[in-house]
Amino acid sequence: MVLYCVYIELYYYSNYNTNRFFDPEENLNYYKNFSVDNNVLYLVYNNKCRIPNLDIYNPDVLPFMKKRKFRPCTDKGGQLTYIQTVGNQNTLIIDYTKRNYYAIYGKISCCYSVVHRRKHNDNSYLIDNCTHFEKTAVLNSTIQFLIVKCERVFRNGRKKIVYAKAHAIITTKHKIRKRLDSFKQNDTTQPISVLMIVFDSVSRLNFYRAMPKTANYILSKGWFPLRAFNKVGLNTYPNIMAMMTGYNISQVQVKCNNRNPKRLDKCPLILYKYRGNGYVTAYGEDDSSINSFSYAGPGFLVKPTDYYIHQSLNDVSLQDSQTKLMFNNLENSGLFNKSIVIFMSDHGMRFGGYRKTYSGWLEDRLPFIFIWLPDWFRKKFPTAVKNLKLNENRLTTAFDLHLTLQDILKKSGRLKEATPSLACPKCKSLFEEIPFERGCEDASIDFEWCTCNGFHSIDNNIFGIDGVAEILVKRIQKILSKSSETRKLCKKPSLKSVIDVRESQLSTATVKFYLVTIEIDPSGKFEGTIVKTFIKGKNSFELKGDVTRIDSYGTQSHCIHTKYYKPYCYCKEKL
Structure with missing residues (x-):
């Protein structure tokens, strides 16, 4: 049983008012690969809340729409190095079939440096001296992160770096295996793994515009969209913490102030609840310089999860085709058969020319979210599935999602009672029916973030x-x-x-x-x-x-x- 959260700083389409990296050859036809049913005028319509259902090609968005070209991190030759795991033994290997893409002539010389997180500091790390290796290197079982650099060595002795790659290594730890085994002995039902993939700054409508291939894939597979998922805070931190704790930003600042590492470590994150109930937990972000927990402070003293990963997700592309490929690979691996997958964003775009429009105002507050349920879960919990379907066009928030994550633990037989959201006493798990007559006050959405006002x-x-x-x-x-x-x-x-x-x-x-x-x-x-x-x-x-x-x-x-x-x-x- 695994809880794995991946947070990706998505610079793809992060700023509509710049042409940097745009492909001038492309035009609006790219976006017409995807269409959304706009037969209804409102996503939500009741006496307390009226959220308009804007067209994804609303006139005020058209001047800002251009496709950005995907630029891979590496040469077209692909990855020169990879990690092979057999049992609990990891080996770093040079793929010599890719060698000629990096150095047709001359010698390739590679070395690796182990990366260590400094004790009691989220924002600092140590990099060991580079250790030379030929073809393969058997790695110490304690290594979790390393950086490989390869140079092309010319006949005159001159050297040029032609390849650099960071590797994250997941090794089963003895204490984790012991925890899994001890809980497994008492299981009376099938535990549910959870995978969360969070893209930064992508609204529901911009997801359809910018990533039509991924959107078509997700909707064709029967994922559940939440069309009126309203953010509860300005930027990433309050929205992520609402999901992790059920607190609003004022409560977070008192109980979990990230400028005080001791307080942040004692914050009742859902990550701790999963780990305390026999799950393996992992959390990863693709850019440690703007980490959600340490951007404005020192972060955690102790790693909050069993595996805490930074700057190692460079295989998860920010481009439409590559994201669709990622989901294809996850599906083919069998992960979708045993895991609930939550694919979402924290908020829409907060800056740029488009943000100054009314559509931009609305989209900033309505990020995208889709939920995948395994077939066996749908059969075992039909009422939960029915309610989730009903909630697709109800006003929902990260507070509801926090309760949903607890509900998954209950349905896994690992948690007896969920802890109510301190910020939102009326909020519910998304597997329960959200009231039709629900407004921002009921959902604990502050007025400035509320989309119900029309x-x-x-x-x-x-x-x-x-x-x-x-x-x-x-x-x-x-x-x-x-x-x-x-x-x-x-x-x-x-x-x-x-x-x-x-x-x-x-x-x-x-x-x-x-x-x-x-x-x-x-x-x-x-x-x-x-x-x-x-x-x-x-x-x-x-x-x-x-x-x-x-x-x-x-x-x-x-x-x-x-x-x-x-x-x-x-x-x-x-x-």
């Missing part, structure tokens, strides 16, 4: 909009005034222009909600929700939630070090 365009001059926009500017000014560093180094912002104003269709005669997008001077585009309340003949305005930056700030805030302030700061020295 905003539509209005005239920017319908009321004193500049005065209302100043509420957003004052909020940014207040944030920058909290730190002596930002007061000293950052330019005080002012309103440059009002870009867009939209009103919620759930507004009433006395309470109206407006989505306001502004540009500030010297630089930055932000959005926020303003609530207009009419009481006793007077209008009052207040900011609901917080302001969110929707364009990239790059190096504008390089003069400060606290990540929280970076979206708001423009360094005075750059003026």
